[in-house]
Amino acid sequence: MANFTVSDHYWIDKAGRLMRLLWRQAHAVRQFCTGQRCLAPGAWRHHWGTDLDIFDPDLLPAGARLQLTPEEYLPGGYFAPLTRWLDRHLADYGFFRPYAHDRGGVAVEPWHISYRPLADRAAQALTPAVLLQAWRGQEVAGSAWLAPQLAYLFRRYIDNIDKE
Numbered sequence: 001m002a003n004f005t006v007s008d009h010y011w012i013d014k015a016g017r018l019m020r021l022l023w024r025q026a027h028a029v030r031q032f033c034t035g036q037r038c039l040a041p042g043a044w045r046h047h048w049g050t051d052l053d054i055f056d057p058d059l060l061p062a063g064a065r066l067q068l069t070p071e072e073y074l075p076g077g078y079f080a081p082l083t084r085w086l087d088r089h090l091a092d093y094g095f096f097r098p099y100a101h102d103r104g105g106v107a108v109e110p111w112h113i114s115y116r117p118l119a120d121r122a123a124q125a126l127t128p129a130v131l132l133q134a135w136r137g138q139e140v141a142g143s144a145w146l147a148p149q150l151a152y153l154f155r156r157y158i159d160n161i162d163k164e
């Protein structure tokens, strides 16, 4: 198993850079809400800078490509040791899994972790009105379609998470 106390710092640094890149792309690339995800700018937890997807490259078999499927993280999957480590230690570092169970909104994502001290504040602050205000003056593809559906999208995707 990787040394997480050392690699944590490296990962957080990498994740921070990736998050900033995603944030910039979010404004440039067409975003949308689909069956099991809502990627609208500002609505996706990755855009908040509080959430990230975690995997262990040391556990990925040679030649295998990361797919981010639940099977990779379940018992028997090659990230199962990471799952066990996360189960034991995630909360110690202030993280939780918002998409641990199928709640009829965002698909199950055992790799997706959220830093609770900041994410809870962001979730409380984010309302449909705040999102619409953030979009004002921006080119958000599909915003004319999304705006009248925001109450539904908040109910189904944004507020509909596992809290433990």
Ligand SMILES: [Zn+2]
Pocket: 046, 052, 053, 109, 111, 112, 113
């Ligand atoms: Zn994610």
